[in-house]
Amino acid sequence: MVRLRSGTVGLRFTLLYGVVFLMSGVGLLVLAYLFSGGKVTNVAPVPGQHPPADGSLTEARQRIHDLQAQLAEVNAQHSRQMLVGSLLALVVLAAVSLLAGRALARRVLRPLRLITAATRHISADNLDQRLAVSGPTDEVKDLADTIDGLLERLETSFAAQRGFAANASHELRTPLATIRASLDVAVAKPDAPGQTVALADRLRTQVDRMDRLLDGLLVLARAQHGTLGDSAHVDVAELVAQALADRTTEISAKRLSVTGDLPRGVGTTRGDAALLSRLVENVVDNAVAHNEAGGWVRVATSREGVAVRLVVQTGGGVLDQRDVDRLAQPFQRLGADRTGSEHGAGLGLSIVAAIAAAHGGRLDLRARPHGGLRVSIALPFVALPVKATA
Template sequence: MSSFYGGGPNTIRTAPVTLLLGPAGHPGGVIRLRNGTVGLRFTILYAGVFLISGIGLLALTFLLAGGGRSTAPAGLRPPADGGTDAIYQQVRHLQEQLAEVNAQHSRQLLIGSLLALTVMAVVSVLAGRALARRVLRPLRVITAATRRISADNLDQRLGVSGPADEVKDLADTIDGLLERLEASFAAQRRFVANASHELRTPLATMRASVDVAVAKPGAAPQTLALGDRLRTQLDRVDQLLDGFLMLARAQHGTLAGAAEVDVARLVAQAVSDRGAGIAARRLSVTEDLRPGMLIRGDTALLARMVENVIDNAVAHNEEDGWIQVETFREDAEVRLVVQTGGHVLDQRDVDRLARPFERLGADRTGSENGSGLGLSIVAAIAAAHGGRLELLARPEGGLRVSIALPYVPVPAEVRP
C-alpha cells in the first residue's frame, strides 16, 4: 500500500492497469498513476480489477463454448460398394452444414464478447469512480472542516464519529494537533501581554529615577546628558511594549465594540496629527480621500493601523520627499494606498516587512529608529478585520503600501 501513496516503484502488477498506465517511467502511458490524484488512482485501480474480472469471465465462456474452433469431420471413408454412396454424400453434406453453423456461432460469440468487453470497460470506470468517491468522502469532509479552522478559531474540532478505523484515527490526530496549536497560540499571546504589562512598572520606576536625578539642583552636565539618553532609550522600550500589546490584541481575533468607521477620516486625522514631522522633513503630501469609505471594526485598532502606515511613510522617507495617500472602493473592498518615493527596493526584502522586527536596514532612511513592529501590527489588524496588507516595491523607487478591507454599504437614509 505504501507504493500506492508514496513515490516508490509500483508493485501492483495487473495487466489492464499496466496497459492503461504504460510502463513505469515511460512517458507514452495514457495516464501516469503516481502523478494523479488519490481519487484518480482509486478509480483506475478499481476499474482495473473489474476489467480483469470481466476479461477472465468472457475468456472462460469463450473457451467453454469451443474457443471458436470448428473441426470438419475426419475418419469417414467412402464405402467400398456404390450402393451407399448417396448416403455417404448426404452425411457429408450435413457435417459441412454443422461445421458452418459452428463457425458462425463462434464469430457471433466473439463479436458479442468484444461488445461485452467494451461495455464492461465503461461500466468498470464508472463503478470505480463511484467507489473511489465513496471511499474518499470521509477524507473530503475532514479536509473541508480543517480548511475552515484558522488561527482565530482553533477551539473548533473535527469531532468525527464512527468506528475506530483509519479515518477516525486521522481525524483524532488532527484534533490533537489543533488542541496543541490552540494551547501554543494562547500561551504566546498571554506571554506577550503579561510581559508587556509587567515590564511597564520597572520602566516607570526607571523613568521616575531619571527625572529625579536630572531635576536635582546643580546636576552635573554629564548627568543631564545621561538623563537625556536614558529618556530616549526608555521611550523606545515603551514604544516597543506598546507595539507588543497592540500586536497581541490584534492577533487575538476579538473585536470589542465594533462600529462603522470612515477610513478617509482616519487618514485625514493621522496626516494632520503628524504635520510637524512632515514639515520637519520637508515632505509634500498629496491626498485623494473619497468620503463614505466605510468599514466595520474596532475604531482604536483601525486608527492605530492608519497611524502606523502614515508613520512608516514619514519615518522611512527622504528629505524633501513626497507621500501620496488615497482611499477608494474596489469591488467589495475599501482600499487605503500610501506611496512614497526613495531608492529602488528589492521585492524579496519588501515581502519580509510584514513580519515582526524585520527592517531593510541601510536601504531605508531611519530604519534604526523604528521598533520593527509597525507593519506587522498593520498586517495583524487588517487580518483581524477580514482584510489584508500588500507591499510592493515601486519600479521607479520607493514603496507602495496597500490595505484592503471589506466595504460596508452606506444606508440609503444617511446618504447625502
C-alpha cells in the first residue's frame, strides 16, 4: 500500500499524476464501451424468393421473433459483462495510477530530498561543507548553487565574527598590561598618597577582571574555531579531582559539602588537554561560585557506551528551565544583569559548551525538580593505548 504524508509536495504530485492517469483510463474505457454496443435490426427478406405459404409464413415469423429475443438477451448480457469489466478495470486503474504517480513523484523529488538531507547535516561547526550538486543546469541545480552561495557567505561571516573576538582580545592585552604596570609604578613610589593607593587597588581589581574576560573570549574563540592543540589521552576523573583540590579554600569558605564518584581510568577521552582542563575547571567554578552557603556539590564521572559523562549537581532554589537553557550562551547568567556580576562575565558555561562541541561532545543543562542545577557533559570515549610488554 502506498504511504503518503499529508501536506507534502510528494502527495500533491502523486494525486496530480494519479488523477491524470485515471481520467485518461476512464476516457478509454468509455470509448471502448460505446463502440462495443450494437442494435438489433429486423431481418429483411431475401430478394428473388417467393413468400412461403400461409402456414409457413406464421411459423417463420415466430422463429424470427424468437431469434430477435435471443439476440437481445445476448446483447444485454454482453453489455452487463462489459459494465462489470469496466468497473473492475477502473478500480485496478485507480490503484495503478496512484502507484505510478507515487513512483513519478519520488523520481521528480529525489534531488530535492538529497539537497534537504545534505543541508540538515551542515551546522555552524561545518559551514565549509557544500552540496556540490552535479548534473544539468536546471531549477534544482540553481537551488543547490544558491544554497552553496549562502553557506559560503555564512562561513565568511562566522569566521569574521570569531576572528574579531580573538584579534580584539589579543590587541587589548597590551594596553591592559601597560595600565597594570603604571598602577604598580604609582603605588611603589614612597610618597604615594593614600588615595592614590586606594584608587590603584580598585583599578587593579577591574583590570584583573577585564583580563579574565579577555582570557575567556580567547578560549571561546579558540574552541569555536576548532583550533585544538596537541591531542593527548585525558582522564576526566583526574581533571575533576585536581580542580576540586585547587578550590579547597573557596569550598571551605562556603562550607560546601562535596561528594564525588570519580573512578580512575574509566572515563578517558582524547583531545586538547589544556582546553579539557579549562572545561572541567569552569564547571567546578560554576558549582562553587553560584552555590549557597552550607550547600552541597555532587560530582560523578562514568562511561556510558561510547561516551564519557561528567555530571555536576548543586542544590539551591528551584530554577526555570527556560532561564537555564540560556546559560550556554555568552554573557548569560541567572538572577543577574549582563554586567556588574562579581562572579564573572557569564562566559563559563558557554566556553564549556564550545570546548565540548570542539571535541565531538555536548553540554546538557537541567534544572533539578527540587532545586539546583544539573550540568552534564558527554565526551567521546577513547581507551588508553595498550602498552607493549617486553
